[in-house]
Amino acid sequence: MKVSRRSFLKGTSLGLGGIALAPLSVNATSNVLLAQTKRIPHANHYGPFFAYVKDNKIFDIVPRSDLDKKPLVMLQGLTDRVETRSRIKYPYVRKSYLEGKDAKSLRGREEFVRVSWKEALDLIHKKIDTIRKEDGNKALYNASYGGWAHPGKLGKVNTLAGRFFNTIGGAVKTSGDYSTGSSTPVLPSIMGNIEVYSKQTTHEQIVANTKVMILWGSDLYKTNRIGYMVPNHKNEEWYEKYKKAGIKFISIDPINTQSAQKFGAQWIKIRPGSDLAFMLGIMNYLYKNKLYNSDFIEKYTVGFDKFLPYLLGETDGIDKTPEWAEKKTDVPASVMKELAKVMVENRTLISGNWAIQRADNGDQMHWMMIVLASMVGQIGLSGGGFGFAMHWAGAGQANSMQRSVGGLSMGGGDKVRISIPASRMSDLILKPGQSITFKGNKLTYPKVKLMYVAGCSPIGHQPNTNEILKAFRTLETLVVQEPWWTPTAKMADIVLPVTTTLERDDITAGQFYSQDKIFAMQKVVDNAYEAKDDFWIFEQLAERFDKKSKFTGKKTQMQWIKSLYAKTDAAKKMKISFEDFWSKGVVEYKIPEAAKKYVRHQAFRNDPVKNKLKTPSGKIEIFSKKFKDLGYVGYPTWMEPKEWLGSKEVSKYPFHMVSPHPAYRLHTQMDNTWVANAFKVNGREPVSINTMDAKKLGISDGDVVEVYNARGKLLAGAVVTDEIRSGVLAICEGAWYCPQNANDENSICVSGHVNVLSPSRASSSYAHAAATNSMLVGIKKAEGIIPPNRAYESPLVINKV
């Protein structure tokens, strides 16, 4: 039905009006259907599209091929997401909580009772009010984080949550993110810029100048599929041009990624966690063979003289030769030597991804990579140097240099002034009073009593699932605001049902880097059941604190959308009326030729005095006095990860697990749709295992396997492949957690949620970021009766109303 319907629609002239036109060549039934079908423009993290709607039912989702040349299959899961049985239909309260019993341990283990919106909101208000009076706002924890739930500039959920809490004096909040938490606190001191989200050298410059591209964990094809706002998938067109330009690709990765395969890359099967040693081996060879760019080091960096004795082993007795590195990396020394030569003999761009810094000692990774790139000496040259964001949000696309659309803000008013590092969620809840030094500043965890989660699922992104479940069961109150019964919603005391993006109006922008479009996100269908917009919910709560007008800014949602549009260049310079924009669903900006010439760090290279970096020296800081003064070495060094294939624990847990991004969902989003389900193996998340490893363990492709370590265990579906190195397993992050028996403390997860296995320890004592890619596990074929995966089912509810 769907496919034929879509094919049919694509063949018609539906691109012309707000109401579908009936083509003459189709039969009468289709004619009637089409005439009754409304076409509504919308856009989200997966791309721009038209929704075809009849009688408040989504009839079809058709990608806008004029704006998106490579539409994602994930768009076809959107209808499923609206209508899924995992929708939260009504406000609910956990039974014991509603009865006023102190039964925290029953979170996630008992039924919910349906209540009215008024009851639910009054209950939340009363709880927050009491805690504020008794313990102050520091006992409130706003865990709404990331902004991935909704790409709308009005409906961005973390912003709305922050705005609400700021109207009432604030709450404990999150600093930084899980994605780049190790590098973000460090790189401003090294490069005077965070680098990981910064503008990248354009595709035009890469095609024209780059001869070698190092994919250091980067999977460009895969992770550029989704967008923080709305993707256009133009990068895939550029990647074809990369290939035609003859760029040589080298992939340093334990997985032969989709990108490595598509680019025909040389695959260097590095041992996970050994990247620092690998870099040192190359640098040692460059130095001893006088292949490094000493002029660049002299002119553009400081501290090489302090780093060099370490590189040569004069400080610790270990000469970091390629032969030394070979023992750490499992990569032959000859490969490192060859790579060193290739890098300095060719215009080379290092595309460093973020996964390598989501690991033990993660704050050293990009710093060390910068030192390597400095020795190669091509930073600031067109098509050379490094880029730490090439793998996301359409990086490489030139910027429109026009103002697209801004958003609602959280505003001021936070008197709590406590932000915990992302990934320290369990520590915050379980270790009140404990102090850490975060970014060089002392931070003491307060005692939080109420946790509020809107628009994200911490059970999805927080490492060590069993630990966070334990933490949740110590809270006084857990409020979750969600469209679906996510694993986190199932743990809540109070659950509020929320609209999906298709059930509300909003406005958003195009790609993060190109900023070349503004999109109307028109409401496609009415609210399902009793779901409400996040804006409405927080407005209602704010009203209960007498802060409604401060929260709303005395504007309705549509007034906000119009006011946000009014600030764009589309409205101010191009004079396109809101009505025109809204009916067409998009405004496009042209990309100026000048923008296509952008080369990262070029200004600094051309004139390092006039365009000095925002570092204490104005140069690249190979050695940083700041870090030395804080008690660190002062330059990046090799340190053994706490968990890797070099650990003694390998005898018990012989595999290194990595948890890359999924291709067919966005973190946990879309896991409850047929699209993600189509890629499950035996109804659960796939685990990739090397062919030889599988053979040794008697595991066949499609088998259900048990993966385990001291932190937990899960069931997954085996994918036996030669595209992952021996000794390494991979489970993509984001599968919805599902315990076989919620009453067990450390129940096996039958869905394959990888964070059941990941460590929650901090990546470093400075950054306190996630170290999820440093984990060892064991694997075996599952035995006995295989339990069903009920991750996408709603819990038991009592509909008393």
Added chain:
Amino acid sequence: MKKMVVILFISCKLIFAADFGYVLKNVDNADILLYKGSKIEVVDSSKVMLKAFVNSKNEFFFDKNFVFKIGKLKNNSLVNKTNEYIFKLEKDKFSKDPLESWEEYEELYYEACTQCHSAHEPVEHTMLEWEGLYSSMAEQSQLDKEIGEKVLRYLKSHAKNGFVTP
């Protein structure tokens, strides 16, 4: 006896403690350009003192590394001694409460920088670090140049090594 010494000490501190203020609007006259929010020390009922570093272009900076520009020296005779400048300023042109002076820029910061993520406390970073962080974010946030400058001034003034402490 000890008690008396302590009381005397505290009294002296109170008597001789410098009286600080923050200018409420840009001061721009024949002698000096001083940006809104800059910190001054009260000398007497009509004069204030600015402690600042001056570069070769006669621009005032709060710090010796010339990271935080706070105005311009137009009349060299204002120099009291090294890095100290005394000039006339009416009492209603400054406030002892930094919030009164900085509130507008603070609001701009929260308005501009909390659309995607929660606000970082200005005191988490040094002035120079804020320059780097700001330039990282400004590439994508599409801030109006004038607003951006005000936001950055707020962040620097309240930075770890800034002159306004929370």
